[in-house]
Amino acid sequence: MVAVATNRPSCAGAAFARERGIALAELPQKIFDSAEQRDIAMRDFFLRRDVELVVDAGFDRIHTQPFLDAFVGRIINVHPSLLPEFAGGMDAIEQALTSGATRTGATVHVVTADLDAGPILLQEAVPVLDGDTLETLRVRVHEAEYRILPRSIRMMEERLANSPSFR
Numbered sequence: 001m002v003a004v005a006t007n008r009p010s011c012a013g014a015a016f017a018r019e020r021g022i023a024l025a026e027l028p029q030k031i032f033d034s035a036e037q038r039d040i041a042m043r044d045f046f047l048r049r050d051v052e053l054v055v056d057a058g059f060d061r062i063h064t065q066p067f068l069d070a071f072v073g074r075i076i077n078v079h080p081s082l083l084p085e086f087a088g089g090m091d092a093i094e095q096a097l098t099s100g101a102t103r104t105g106a107t108v109h110v111v112t113a114d115l116d117a118g119p120i121l122l123q124e125a126v127p128v129l130d131g132d133t134l135e136t137l138r139v140r141v142h143e144a145e146y147r148i149l150p151r152s153i154r155m156m157e158e159r160l161a162n163s164p165s166f167r
Contacts, residue, residue: 003049005042007061023049029061039067046071053156056111057149060090068113075111076156078149080141082123083107087116093138096128103127104137106144108152121155122148 004017009026017024025045032038043066046054056077063075079092082105086092096104105125112118124144128137 003046003051005045007038007059011058013058035061036064036066039064043067043070052160053153054111055149055153057145062115063111065113068111073110074156074160076108076121076152077111077116077118078145078152079107079109079116080138080145081105081107082125083109083116083120093141094134097132097134097137101128104141106141106148108145108148121152124148 001022003023003025004013005025005027006014007028008014009028014024014026016022023045025042027038027042027045029035029038032041038061047070051071052074054071054075056075059077068075079087081087081092081096082103085101086095086099086104089095093104103125105123107123108121109116110118110121124147126137126140126144
């Protein structure tokens, strides 16, 4: 890990970077006139550090075209559902619980301009149990995310290492 960028400076990822001396960009939307300006700042921060793979984990904003163009095929996102189910929002776990679904899960996918519709790398199903609350289900979905995200990162590292077009 060479750099961390966040739109929420108080998040665990920012604390992780600070504790380990990893380059950190704190980019709350309120300091920018537009999402595009924020993404240009983040893009430039990552490019100066030769970032090869962007991992959206807890990043709760939609990337704009300048950012997407700089990292085509090299941005992955973890989403708390079995995409394409409950796509497009930060409340996917709540949607699963209130919809009566018997299962949900976690997905890691490649980010494209089509929100939550990029190629899926890995998914893990999580049952919705009788008596589940938002918190109990959230814990199990996050546990699935913690399992599949590192595996997805390794998959992408291997792809990038074997693809001269990404260098």
